[in-house]
Amino acid sequence: MEGPDVRGHYEELAGEYDEHWVYGSDYVPWMSGRIVEALGLGTTDRIADIGSGTGLFAREAAEQLKPRHPILCVDPSEAMLSQLGAPPPADLAPIVASAEDVAEGRARLPYEQLDAMWLKESVHHVAHPAHTLRGLADRLAPGGRLLVVMLPATIQYPLFEAALARFEELQPDPAVIEGHLRAAGLEAGLSYVEHELRIDRDKYLGMVRARYMSLLSTFSDSEIEKGIEEMQVAHPEPVLVFPDRFAFVLGQRRGESSDEHHGR
Known part of the structure; x- marks a missing residue:
């Protein structure tokens, strides 16, 4: 799913990852609810969170859904998956594997087919998105759904200018991902959701210093510190308020609809 530098970034961040992602008490329940x-998840769906990290969103989704089958938390980082707990909750099952492993059939999953899977902000780590998304689509049961949650091509985060510019340079276009899902034989659509973030400025600066976004791992310590100085000048206010906007790229395999399949 990602090169050694990015994988190392997450290995180092694993122990404090959840702290950096929980902007406020309502963020994770909101995002998990949108997913x-x-x-259209139902209790009998066989579900996988591809690139789950610590299982932050899968855990909340399981809490909301009460699934009969454990949600598969698939991630190449053992350090991240270890944050699920030992043993992990009964409704979550850690799988050490990358998106490519699942797509190519190298990962041993407990379900022959999946009814639903999501990739939350991990598609940009995939080396060959078109090929990998096609392989993931092939793992879907008839009526199965695949959701790619990703940031738009541009963001309004209060980051330093060089980070924003590099983000735009590296971030895939959601419309291109939608095209990949169509090419994989899925009926696909693109929509957007938005959530207002309010976060203490000093906490956010600390998150940037800890490189909470993998994008920030491409900057040196001195570049990060210079960027933080720039942010402090640009944002003297004690609480940062900014929109967190996400593209939801949803694909569905033709065949028996999920509602018919699960009697919802």
């Missing part, structure tokens, strides 16, 4: 809603 559950977009995928």
Whole structure:
């Protein structure tokens, strides 16, 4: 799913990852709820969170959904998956594998087919998105759904200018991902959701210093410190308020609809 530098970034961040992602108490339940809603998840669905990290969103989705089958938390980082707990909750099953491993059939999954899967902000780590998304689509049961949650091509985060410019340079276009899902034989659509973030400025600066976004791992310590100085000048306010906007790219395999399949 990602090169050694990015994988190392997440290995180092694993122990404090959740702290950096929980902007506020409502963020994770909000995002998990949007994922559950977009995928139309039902209690009998066989579900995988591809690139799950610490299982932050899968855990909340399981809490909301009460699934009969454990949600598969698939991630190449053992350090991240270890944050699920030992043993992990009964409704979550850690799988040490990358998106490519699942797509190519190298990962041993407990389900022959999946009814739903999501990739939350991990598609940009995939080396060959078109090929990998096609392989993931092939793992879907008839009526199965695949959701790619990703940032738009541009963001309004209060980051330093060089980070924003590099983001735009590296970030895939959601419309291109939608095209990949169509090419994989899925009926696909693109929509957007938005959530207002309010976060203490000093906490956010600390998150940037800890490189909470993998994008920030491409900057040296001195570049990060210079960027933080720039942010402090640009944002003297004690609480940062900015929109967190996400593209939801949803694909569905033709065949028996999920509602008919699960009797919802």
